Amino acid sequence: PPIVGGTTTLTAQNVTANSNEFGNVKGLGYSSGGLLGPTIKVNSGQSMNVNFVNQLNEKTNIHWHGLKIPANMDGHPENFINAGGSFNYNFTVNQRAGLYWYHPHADGTTGKQVFQGLAGLVIVNDSEETALNLPSGNRELPLVIQDKRISAGSILYAPTMMDQMAGLMGQYILVNGVYAPSHNVETAKYRVRILNGSNARIYNLALSNGASFTVIGNDGGLLATPQTVNSLTVAPGERADLIIDFSSMGLNSELFLISKTFIGGNAQGKQEFKIMKFKVTTQVVDNFSIPTTLSSIAPLTESMATKTRNFEISNVDSGSMSGMMMHTINNKSYDANRIDELVPNGAVEIWTFDNTNGQEPHPMHLHGVQFQILNRTGGRGTLTALEKGWKDMALCMPGEKVKIIVPFNGYTGKFVFHCHNLEHEETGMMGQFQVS
Ligand code: C2O
């Protein structure tokens, strides 16, 4: 996708995109260019002025995932734009450098529209990051990884009861809207910036030769220090900023970014996949070495919190009324007319997501804030390399309880929090908090 600045027009529309194997595929995009939308690049402190036009035949809107912006700009489910309408998103970006993203958030059409192609990246830069001289230009690769169901030349969204239970997953893994892409690389270190933009699929990223790679950032920007791993679990909504080193590879050799199986979730959700291919086509001398310190991050501690809230996320109802699967938070499904949590502006709070008795993974997300993860008990136990630093997502696998600490130091107003498995979200797994 093209890269644009903070002042731009996004037009939700039907598109036909060339997706390799499948030839032309019908889906949705934010420009006539194809699936997804342009990558928007801004510096922290700069403002964004996005003219949004809805050319779909149903409601939609834009949520700026991870950005701390005023409530009326955040794409709350009730602030939707009707078919044929438009809206001006205008706000100042005032936060850490990082990979953020945008996608629809109207109640009832979010899962479908994201699956069919509506999503895009926002890259925020700041002086702390610039000073590190990380790989850039053709050595910086922003990748949106998404699974799709493609049938008769269209991206098909028709969740069954089973899909509502597990979340809708597809057999084809697209990278930036393209199936099984191949990318030519030099013998150098690359900054690979990944968004898992899938509705429900979790990836356990690895390299086909088993080599390690380095995690330098996540949802909320750079980590304090680089973390070396051999595999990395990335849930829907999460971002992973990686350094992959091709420098010891021979000319013409190939390496795949793959997803390995993992513990937790259902069988369909932990299949192995080849995601994309890297092919070494140029030998160069690369002098970049990963800085030992990346960012200054003050860890928040439990004693800073003035309140703890517990959220039971284990339960699923078979929804006797509607015949629909219902997912809940504290046994409540989403109600636009109910505020679930009242939060004093400026408070620091501990929120605990309890999936101890659950059967499904739940990647939990809060709007309007960035938080830190304090700990995990049950299941995988310790935090992963991706769970240090600042986050806006917290993955709770079956059997796990995850405790986060949240400074509500953004904007006042009404925001939502929800499971980012979009079928879970659409079947009720969302609540509202009011900061005032
Ligand atoms: Cu990316 Cu409310 O979500």
Ligand code: CU
């Ligand atoms: Cu969000």
Ligand code: CU
């Ligand atoms: Cu969920």
